[in-house]
Amino acid sequence: MQLSRSTRIALRIAAGIGFAVIYIPLALVLVNSFNPDRSASWPPPGWTFHWWSAAWENDGARHAVWVSVKAGLGATAIALVLGTLIAFAVARHRFFGRNAVSFVVVLPIALPGIVTGIALNSAFGTVLEPLGVGLGLFTVIVGHATFCIVVVFNNVVARLRRTSGSYEEAAMDLGAHTFRAFVDVTFPLVRSSLLAGGLLAFALSFDEIVVTTFTAGPGVETLPIWIFNNMTRPQQAPVVNVVAAVLVLASVIPIYLAQRLSADTATESRI
Amino acid sequence: MTATQPAAGRTPVRRLAGLLHRHRRLRLSLLLTAPLLWLAVLYLGSLAVLFVSAFWTTNSFTSEVVRVWSTDNFHALLTTPVFRQVILRSIGVALAVTVLCALIAFPLAFFTARVARPRWRPLLVVAILTPLWASYLVKVYAWRLILSQDGLADWMLKPFGLGGPGFGLPATIMTLTYLWLPYMILPIHTALEQLPANLLDASADLGAKPGRTFRAVVLPMVLPAVAAGSVFTFSLSLGDYITVQIVGGKTQLIGNLVYSNIELNLPMAAALGTVPVVVIVLYLLAMRRTGALSSL
Numbered sequence: 001m002q003l004s005r006s007t008r009i010a011l012r013i014a015a016g017i018g019f020a021v022i023y024i025p026l027a028l029v030l031v032n033s034f035n036p037d038r039s040a041s042w043p044p045p046g047w048t049f050h051w052w053s054a055a056w057e058n059d060g061a062r063h064a065v066w067v068s069v070k071a072g073l074g075a076t077a078i079a080l081v082l083g084t085l086i087a088f089a090v091a092r093h094r095f096f097g098r099n100a101v102s103f104v105v106v107l108p109i110a111l112p113g114i115v116t117g118i119a120l121n122s123a124f125g126t127v128l129e130p131l132g133v134g135l136g137l138f139t140v141i142v143g144h145a146t147f148c149i150v151v152v153f154n155n156v157v158a159r160l161r162r163t164s165g166s167y168e169e170a171a172m173d174l175g176a177h178t179f180r181a182f183v184d185v186t187f188p189l190v191r192s193s194l195l196a197g198g199l200l201a202f203a204l205s206f207d208e209i210v211v212t213t214f215t216a217g218p219g220v221e222t223l224p225i226w227i228f229n230n231m232t233r234p235q236q237a238p239v240v241n242v243v244a245a246v247l248v249l250a251s252v253i254p255i256y257l258a259q260r261l262s263a264d265t266a267t268e269s270r271i
Numbered sequence: 272m273t274a275t276q277p278a279a280g281r282t283p284v285r286r287l288a289g290l291l292h293r294h295r296r297l298r299l300s301l302l303l304t305a306p307l308l309w310l311a312v313l314y315l316g317s318l319a320v321l322f323v324s325a326f327w328t329t330n331s332f333t334s335e336v337v338r339v340w341s342t343d344n345f346h347a348l349l350t351t352p353v354f355r356q357v358i359l360r361s362i363g364v365a366l367a368v369t370v371l372c373a374l375i376a377f378p379l380a381f382f383t384a385r386v387a388r389p390r391w392r393p394l395l396v397v398a399i400l401t402p403l404w405a406s407y408l409v410k411v412y413a414w415r416l417i418l419s420q421d422g423l424a425d426w427m428l429k430p431f432g433l434g435g436p437g438f439g440l441p442a443t444i445m446t447l448t449y450l451w452l453p454y455m456i457l458p459i460h461t462a463l464e465q466l467p468a469n470l471l472d473a474s475a476d477l478g479a480k481p482g483r484t485f486r487a488v489v490l491p492m493v494l495p496a497v498a499a500g501s502v503f504t505f506s507l508s509l510g511d512y513i514t515v516q517i518v519g520g521k522t523q524l525i526g527n528l529v530y531s532n533i534e535l536n537l538p539m540a541a542a543l544g545t546v547p548v549v550v551i552v553l554y555l556l557a558m559r560r561t562g563a564l565s566s567l
Contacts, residue, residue: 003481008386015382018375022402025413025449028423032416041421082306089302093295101303104310110551112510114526115321115544116314118533122324123317146314149306177288207406209513224408231412231517244409251404255397 033245055242064226075144083152091160113210135217148201155197344542384463455500462496
């Protein structure tokens with residue numbers, strides 16, 4: 001289709017505006033972290049690095065980062081194991097209810113977080129409370145793992161579908177038993193998809209707020225919860241600004257890693 | 272010597288491997304037991320209990336759940352004006368966000384997929400995806416900064432004698448559109464990129480002007496991608512209640528109603544929670560007819 005010159009120019013302008021709208025809010029967060037003023041009025045009256053050092057000293061924020069990292073690592077570990085198991089079952093076996101299994105895996109991320117959140121909350125309340133176990137970091141990890149399984153599953157199952165089982169069969173014909181074939185042949189084939197899935201799972205958990213709200217025990221404050229609780233407090237606003245800016249900058253890390261893990265596995269499965 | 276060195280095939284690991292190799296059923300059940308216990312028992316179990324509890328009631332004095340079967344909650348859901356209003360508003364917001372996303376995403380994706388130089392295209396895709404990795408909460412917070420009093424929106428509109436929209440329903444729709452826009456751009460970009468050039472040439476050879484080609488060839492082929500993107504924009508908007516709390520002012524959506532009922536009336540919250548689930552399932556079924564779900 002030969003587009004006319006004016007259509008091309010119009011599309012260029014539209015795309016330029018579109019990308020500007022996508023990136024201006026993120027840039028604003030960065031600029032605002034140097035705002036000496038506690039209000040968000042524009043333009044900022046000056047520049048200061050004071051809030052960056054204040055944020056570095058802030059115990060609440062530091063503690064929240066640590067809690068988020070622990071929750072993310074725990075949820076990612078569980079999701080890697082369970083997601084890989086289901087991926088192998090679905091990709092390498094034919095069985096009754098196979099479609100139902102792939103559907104159930106997607107459900108926790110397809111349903112609104114608040115539904116998953118209150119369902120888990122009341123289940124924990126009725127099952128764990130009589131056992132004397134209250135909500136805490138453990139329940140956050142369980143909640144996060146539930147919706148992280150799908151991203152690991154998607155990555156691994158896509159990889160398994162592209163690589164046929166004949167490699168394993170060849171290894172077995174050469175005398176390798178099931179476990180040796182897995183360690184020497186299958187695992188190296190799926191390793192990068194595990195890394196991509198793990199990266200996504202961690203990012204998903206690190207960013208989660210709704211399910212966390214309903215599964216966190218008292219005193220368990222992940223970073224999103226901390227930001228949410230402090231966002232509307234004028235006293236804390238400058239520190240929240242800095243934390244938000246750090247998160248915007250930190251989002252470059254997974255993009256870089258995902259690009260290195262080859263674009264087709266990591267970046268597109270974010271969807 | 273041979274007695275101390277077990278022959279190949281006799282070690283416990285080999286024996287177990289052989290057992291697994293011979294029994295596919297055993298292998299499958301070992302693979303599936305743990306994940307299904309987690310997803311089917313823990314997750315689906317909790318969901319089922321939640322939806323059953325939607326048919327229970329609470330003691331209005333103590334807020335204790337009374338386990339007596341009744342459809343009162345669903346009756347209230349359909350007859351209470353506030354509930355009906357909020358449900359319709361939530362669906363309206365989700366539809367508005369979806370339409371806005373599609374309108375903004377189309378020219379953007381058309382540029383990245385067919386106008387930009389091929390050398391730049393992978394980089395542009397990364398540029399579309401990058402905001403997805405930035406924290407959800409930070410992006411909402413950014414819009415809080417933009418829309419707050421004397422913020423960027425007010426400053427930009429001041430020369431025209433206008434003010435920003437402030438916090439409220441329009442702010443909610445804008446912020447949600449911003450949040451879910453990449454989910455719409457990416458499928459459209461992929462569909463446009465995969466559009467065979469010879470189809471467009473054929474259309475032109477048969478005398479169609481670009482506008483006609485767009486309507487008769489491009490649009491029908493890209494529509495499933497729009498539908499696929501809309502699944503994300505629609506369902507993510509419908510379930511959201513955090514964004515509304517941050518930029519929505521006094522606006523209430525279905526998620527807020529669920530949230531505010533949890534403490535005092537869990538059965539009512541559960542009944543309200545079924546609404547987005549049912550609407551999303553209906554939406555998915557409708558979109559499946561367009562063939563959108565196979566491309567997810």
